[in-house]
Each structure stands twice: as C-alpha cells, then as structure tokens.
Amino acid sequence: MREYQNREMQEVLGRDLEMSDLVKQRIEDTYRQIGGKKKESNRFFYGTARRRVAAAVVCMVIAGSTVGVMASRGFFEKSEVQTGDSLSYTFDINYDLTPGTYEVSVNQIPDGYVEREEGKYDKEGAGENHGISILPIYNTAELEKLSTDINTMCKVKDVTKDTINGMETDIVTLEDAEKYLRGTYMFQFNPMEGYVVEIYADYGIPVADMQEFAKNMTITRTGDAIFASEDEKQQGEEDRAAQETRGQVKDQLIADGIPQEKLVQVGSEAKNLGGDMGYTVTGYEFLDHIEGLSEGDFFHYEDVAPWLEADGSLKSYTRQHLDADGEVVSEERVTPQFLKVNVTAHCYSDQSDDGSMPLYAAIVPSTKTEDGKVTWSMERYASLPSEQFFLETDGMPIYMTSAENVADDSRHEFFYRNMKAGDEISYTLLYVIDPDQSDSVLLQFACGADGSLENSDSVEEAYETMEDYVFLEN
Numbered sequence: 001m002r003e004y005q006n007r008e009m010q011e012v013l014g015r016d017l018e019m020s021d022l023v024k025q026r027i028e029d030t031y032r033q034i035g036g037k038k039k040e041s042n043r044f045f046y047g048t049a050r051r052r053v054a055a056a057v058v059c060m061v062i063a064g065s066t067v068g069v070m071a072s073r074g075f076f077e078k079s080e081v082q083t084g085d086s087l088s089y090t091f092d093i094n095y096d097l098t099p100g101t102y103e104v105s106v107n108q109i110p111d112g113y114v115e116r117e118e119g120k121y122d123k124e125g126a127g128e129n130h131g132i133s134i135l136p137i138y139n140t141a142e143l144e145k146l147s148t149d150i151n152t153m154c155k156v157k158d159v160t161k162d163t164i165n166g167m168e169t170d171i172v173t174l175e176d177a178e179k180y181l182r183g184t185y186m187f188q189f190n191p192m193e194g195y196v197v198e199i200y201a202d203y204g205i206p207v208a209d210m211q212e213f214a215k216n217m218t219i220t221r222t223g224d225a226i227f228a229s230e231d232e233k234q235q236g237e238e239d240r241a242a243q244e245t246r247g248q249v250k251d252q253l254i255a256d257g258i259p260q261e262k263l264v265q266v267g268s269e270a271k272n273l274g275g276d277m278g279y280t281v282t283g284y285e286f287l288d289h290i291e292g293l294s295e296g297d298f299f300h301y302e303d304v305a306p307w308l309e310a311d312g313s314l315k316s317y318t319r320q321h322l323d324a325d326g327e328v329v330s331e332e333r334v335t336p337q338f339l340k341v342n343v344t345a346h347c348y349s350d351q352s353d354d355g356s357m358p359l360y361a362a363i364v365p366s367t368k369t370e371d372g373k374v375t376w377s378m379e380r381y382a383s384l385p386s387e388q389f390f391l392e393t394d395g396m397p398i399y400m401t402s403a404e405n406v407a408d409d410s411r412h413e414f415f416y417r418n419m420k421a422g423d424e425i426s427y428t429l430l431y432v433i434d435p436d437q438s439d440s441v442l443l444q445f446a447c448g449a450d451g452s453l454e455n456s457d458s459v460e461e462a463y464e465t466m467e468d469y470v471f472l473e474n
Contacts, residue, residue: 075099075140075194078168085175087159088152089187091143099141099225102195104134110212121213123205130202132213138196141225145236155182160207164188164214167197171207178203181385186210193221242457249456257373258442259463263471269346270468272446276349277357279445281470282426286438287338289313290430296406298399299414303390314338314432317389324378331384336392339363339431339441341472347419358446360415363395363431364469366442374442374471376453381434391432399430441472 077092104119113121113131122131155175162169167188174182181203188197197219201210228236264270269278289312295301307315316335323329345359367377383389391398397415402425405413417425433441444467456462 074191076143076191078189078191080170082156082159085156086152086154087156087172091140093140093144095227097140097194099139099227100194100221101223101225102137102139103220103222104137104197105218105220106134106213107216107218110209110216113209123209126202126204130205132202132205132210133200134213134217135198135200137219138198139225140194141227143196144227153185162211164211165217169214171210173207179384179386184210186214188214190219193219195219245457246455249459249462250453252459253453253456253462254375254378255369256459257369257371257375258469259466262466262468263374264468265471270445270470271348273465273467274349276347277446278346278348279361279470280344280346281341281443281472282344283342284472285340286433286474287340290338293399293430297401297403299397299411300390304398307389307391314391317387318384319381319434320384322380322382326380329379334434334436336432336434337438339433339438341397341429341431341443342426343429344424344426345419347421347423350421356413356416357419358416359400359425359427360397361429361443361445361470363433364442364444365395366440368440374440374469381437392434395431397429397431400427402427438474440474443470443472444468445470 073094075094075097079090081088081090106115106121109115109121112124114124116122116129116131119134119136120129120131121133122129153172156172157175157177158173160171160173162171165188167190169189170185170187172185172187174180174184176182177184183203184201184205184207186197186199186201188199190196197214197217199210199214201207266281266284269280271278289309291312298304307317309315314336316333318331319334320331321329341361343359343361345357347357365377365380366374367379369375381392383392400415402417403414404417405411419425446467452462452466456465
C-alpha cells in the first residue's frame, strides 16, 4: 500500500548517528517499530523517514572477539567510550555460548498509553505515532555482524546510569532536543543472557515513562540463533566493496552531470523507465500567493493553513542549509513561494497490478557543474523541526486537481489514479519552494523506480536505468 504522510516526513537534523550499511539495513527491518507502516521504497517518500528512524537505532562498535575465556562473564563484555558529544559501545563476544532469539512482552501497559502495533505504544493526547518504541533485541550474532563497522552516536548531552530489572541501563539524551525534536534512548545490557535491549521515546515523552515500560517488560529466550558463517562474512566484505564502488560511481555521475537526453523540456513528454506512463509539463508559473483553490484538492490542508497569510501568501520559516555530509552550514529566515505546474499524463500500459498509476512529480535538488551542466545536489535545505513546517518535505506537491482518492480510507493514494492503456488526464500540481531555489527546478515523475544515482555499479548501468527529468527554468 502506498502511503505518504507529511507529518511523518519531518527531518531530524544534526546527524545523531554515523551509520554503516549494516545499521541502515537494521533500520529497514525495524522501521515498523517506530514510524508506523513501512513506506514503499521510494527515494523521495522514504529517504527522510529513514533518516528520522535512524535516530532510534542503537549504535554498536565491536572492538574485538575472545573465544573460550569468558564463560564466567556471560555472552559478552561491554565497554563504552564517550568523547566530547559522541558515544560508542564496544563488545567482546564469547563464541562458546550460542546466541539466542528473544521475545519481549509488556506485562502491563503504563497508564496513558495505547498499543498501536507490536512494540509501538502511543501516548494518549500526544498525537499520532508519538510515544515509546521497543526495538527488536540485539543478540550476540547481530553484535558480531557489526564487527567491521563503526557506528557512533553523536550530539550526546548526557548519559544517566540506572539499573532496571537487574540490568545495567543507560539513558541517553541529546543536545538541542527541543530545537530538533530529538528523542531519548534507553539501552539495557544483559551479558549473562546475551542480549541488548533498546527503548526509544519520541521528543517530549518523560524518561519516567520509559523506565516504567522497562520495569514492566519480560524478555524470554525462544530459540537459538547462529553466528555468521565464513561465507556470509566474505559476502559482507564483498557487499561493502560493492557499496564503495557505487559511491565512486555516484561521485562520477554528479561530476559529469545529468545526460542531456535525460533532461526533458517543457512541452515534451517524459516517460518512466518501463514506458507505461508518459508525463508532459504543459506550463508552470511561480506565485507569491494563491486564491480560490479548493481545500479538498490539498493533500493535507491542515498542514498548509497555519502557514498562509490572509492574502494567500506564505509565512516565513527557519531554514537550515545542510552540506553533503549532513552538517548544518547556516540558518536563516526564508519566505517561500508557490510553484504551479500543469501536467498531462498518458497511460500506455495495463500492466499495473491494481491499475493505480502515479501522477506526482518530486522536486529533485539540483545545481550546475563548472561547465554549466545540470547535476544533482547533495546539499539540502530543511526546515527547523520544532517549527513543524512540512510543506517542502522531500520536494513533494501539496496539492493536485482531479484526485480520485480523497476519502479518508484511500487518501494515502491521493497522488495515484486508476488508469488503463489509452487513458489521459490533465491536472495541476502545486509546490512550495524557496525563491533562491527557483532559478532552475528539476522534476522527476513517478520517482520511486529511479535508483540510478545511488545504486549503480557503473556509470553505464546508471545511464541505462536513469529516469527522465523535466527541467524548468525561471
């Protein structure tokens, strides 16, 4: 089921974690525990949510392994290093003891909380998807998988030591929590049973509530797990090498710029890679204000209304400029504007499983190379999380005419439409964009399939799988 929630997409800035690929995979596996339903793997819908979830994944560093000398000390020995505002944990693993699989149960849900789904408990009155998450347990087999990857929690303000249910417990709070809506982490270590527990609380949830959950948890060993085989370890090394190659390909693609044949001009048709949909931008304009638009044509008008002035213009917000490494470069007040785009979409195929075709396009961050070619920009602009300005999230439109999925139970399909071969529809999309980003705008339709920039093993492969872009110049 496709889904896009502006409220869930607000980016937590400041890079709380430096993540390895293995931790990123764990993020994929544990997303349900934090943010509700897992999103379709869409580069624009999904990227920001994943960064948000990253803030709730424990960061582990394996410094070494010892065989046969730790029986009296259990499954592992833990040490920690805190340098400045960074924190990392180190584990020496006892390979003589078999890793386990574990089940967590909450004997009594604390007052004021309701269980939304397994491991996710929402605080009543705090808003949707806001509460406490109990993450899947780390056993020693999972800790061992991280042996070659350094994962450090950054921006740490304080680590409070506690003991809950006989387990050593760390409660970690982060700097500028109110400004960035950063949550709180609780890590519980049980070396005698062989696991690490993580509990994550969204911003504003009291630490006492986390402690209450921890006290009411029962953890049961349900079976055995196994350490990675030599073949699996070798495969891990090969995967890391492949990822490094993809990074080099990405750098080369950015340096070379987007091929001219992939830049579609206004009035020409851009097709998705499969060729089952074509999109023609027939016109566009930048607007200082809007008027006479139906509230029902907005994806979430309740997100837009608080930011509208009486004359239909937009209020200013606090924008942060992030460099390619995700570090904040600057912060300033910006007054955004609207971008209105008229589109005609044509369906060429009946191959969609449910007949539901995407009509949206996303604004792709772009810049120019030294020789003037259009290319992708790795720098980002994002609103201050505490202001809850969602209107530019992932470059997605806030408005679309001719939407058919407007009922509450189908609104997650708002930007999709049932179409068959030969069907054609004209409609209007509306975006929010900052004036200094409007000189040249790159749009990509149905953008979930295009992983060419991030996931190609060669430049040639990237060109073969690259989707069309529509280029708008102001």
